[in-house]
Every structure is written in C-alpha cells, then in structure tokens.
Amino acid sequence: MSHTFSLAVVGGGILGLATAWTYQSRYPGTSVVLVERDKGLARHQTGRNSGVIHAGVYYAPGSLKATYCRRGAVMTKWLAEAMGVEFDICGKLIVATDDEELPGLAAIAERAAQNGVPLTRIDRDGLREREPHVAGRAAYLSPSTGIVDFPGLCRAMAERFEASGGTIRLGTKLLDIREEGGKVRLITDREEVLAKHMVACAGLQADRIAAMSGVGEGFRIIPFRGEYYEVRAAWPNEVRHLIYPVPDPSLPFLGVHLTRMVGNRLTVGPNAMLSFGRECYGSNIPDPRDLLDAVTFPGYWKLMLRHRKSAMSELAGSLSKRIFLNRCQRYCPSLTLDDLTPWPTGIRAQAVGADGQMIEDFLIRETARTTHVCNAPSPAATSALPIAEHVCDRIAARQTPAHRLPQRDPAKAAEQLLTT
C-alpha cells in the first residue's frame, strides 16, 4: 500500500516551499511532499520578479496584503540573514514628477500611515542630493524597503526542508485531485500521491488546480506580462534606492520602476501588459488554451473595457522601447535608449472576478482536505512566510478533534523556523 503523507504541497515557487517547510518544522514527525511540474524550483513568478521586499505601503488597511506584507518583510529579512541569502535594505523613493502627482503622493503617505509603515517626505533638493540622476517635485522615502534574492531564499528553504525529512518531487505535474476516505489523492503524470491534506500554490495555474477541487468558480487567472530592461553596467552604482513612480490607483500594479537587484544589477520595469499566454516568456505569442480560457470568461471582456486606455498605453510601451524609455525618463531624464538591454520577462498571475474587477487581496479557498491559494500577486513573495503560517493554521483548525495539531503562536513559529 502506498505511503500517505501528512501534507502534499503543489507548486515549487516561494509559496509552496514556504508552506512545505513551515509545516514540516512546526510539526516534526509529520511527512510532507512537494510536487513541482518543472525540473527546477522557482522558475515562474518567484524567479522572474523585481526581487523587492515590500514594506507594506500601498495596501488596503486591514487586508491580508497589508498585514502579511508587513510581517513578511520582517521575516524575509531575518531568514535571508540567518540563511546567508543576499539582501540589501536599500530603501525606496516614491517620486511625484509634477504638481499633478502631489495629491497621489499624499494619498500614498496617508495609506502608509494607516498601515503603520514609516515614510519620510523629501523635497526637490533633498531628492537631488540623494539621487543625482532622479528628478521630481517631491518624494517619500520608505527606508525599510529592500531587495533580496528570492530564488536563493527558495533554494535555502528547499535544502532545510529536505534535510529535515521533506520530499521534493520535480518534473511531476498534477493532473487531478480526488478526496476520498479521509484522504486526498493527487493524480500526477508520474504517480499517485496520497496525503491527509493538500495545499496548492500553483501561481499562473491556480484557477485550473482549484477547479479540480470544485472551488475554481467565479474567478479566472488573467496573466499580465511584466517586461524589464537591464540598465547598463556603469549605472547600478549611481542609483542607491529603488525609484518608484506614483502608481495609478485604479490598478494593482506599481508602475515601471528603477530596481536595484542583488548582484549589483539595475533594471527598469515591469510594465503590465495583457499576456496572450500564461507562460509565454519569450514573446507574446498566443497560447490557444490560455487565450480560449480568457476570452470565454465574461470578466475578461469587462476588464478590457474598463481598462482599455491603459491597455493601449501598455501595448505601446511594449512594442516601442522609446515609449517605455519615455516613462522612465519622467523621473530619470538622463537614461538613454543605449542604456537599456532586454532582461527576462515575468508574468503575473492576477485573479479577475466575473464582474471584471481584479481581485486585489490574497484569495484562499478550501475544501475538507484541500487548501488553494487562488490569488497571490505582489507582494506575495514578501508575504510568503505569513501566508504559509496562515495556511498551516487553517489545516490545523480543520483536523478532527482526535488528530488536531496544536495551533502555534505566530511569533514563536517564526522563531522556530530560524532554529530548525
């Protein structure tokens, strides 16, 4: 008879790894397996993002994003330090380029105050002093924002997870889920995996995996391309902070920003262009299944209609490097076309409701034996550890009284992670 794992986790991005490792270290003696479709870990959103440890400035007060991002930022820094993963708390400047953007900047400051995230106002001269290449009317500094090597963090978590008895099965694609006889059966393209509980952290495939458990209704993952350029080698030393524009409040994306990356690289991006495929990283060539799934969902057309102006502007910025550059030149006028060389594209998994609204907050759905992380866009890499704690708490709460796992004080659980 095949072994029954205590927990099976689907997805080898940062959320899957954080969940598998958190569960394993909280409940020693249990057996956890992580199933990943690709031959390596962190090859999708987690390995193709901006690498920013967000401080929690922008998110609706009281939302999961606001709460978990603040806690996640602290935990990410602790863990990176403890595990020798490269990170740098370089701070971030949110820059208003003209008077028209000042109200938007003030709204961000108010939001940050509600979220308990410290920001310092900087005037035009102060901005020039801190960042000679950056021009603006005023800015706010978020000193606690930083950068980290998220794939490095995943590798470190995977090593610890396996060292403490966890199993990782790469190249194993989940095809179907069956809940039967107090267990959950994962049918994959290689073997069947039996477990008492299953957690799916499948990013761009989250809706399809949720549908396998019957909890995929009412939303669809719509993929948004995030294209970047790298800024030429001499520049990274000349930009000390992350430089962000004032974002469009109607969208959950933060705008094209200058991002210091670990390893002393500097990128500019990402834009937010509707993608015709969920994993078409090279060029935006339509994937028939992905496109069909999008266009047969009423929410897709409502979303397109609502955001048609910004969709056209994103398309223009994607097709023309000059238009992309013009956006960055608003706050960094000395950038030139020759400074920019292409950098790998990322694709965001954004859940959209049938009403065409982007679902802003993290969304988790459950059945008796499964938990599905259905919407985990930015700042979910920063928030991965608190999301993992939440998921583990939910599983513990759903056990029958005879098998109930102890609930953990989150602060103690975090400490425990660092010592396992």
Ligand SMILES: Cc1cc2nc3c(=O)[nH]c(=O)nc-3n(C[C@H](O)[C@H](O)[C@H](O)COP(=O)(O)OP(=O)(O)OC[C@H]3O[C@@H](n4cnc5c(N)ncnc54)[C@H](O)[C@@H]3O)c2cc1C
């Ligand atoms: C361009 C961009 C910039 C971003 N910038 C930031 C940032 O600076 N800071 C931040 O905090 N967040 C950022 N984010 C968001 C962050 O990257 C994601 O929220 C986070 O990586 C989500 O992690 P995940 O594990 O859920 O998904 P992923 O990393 O996408 O992993 C999902 C995994 O599931 C696997 N999978 C899917 N289907 C199956 C199946 N059937 N069987 C087995 N495995 C399967 C996939 O192969 C994949 O490995 C950014 C995202 C993008 C795209």
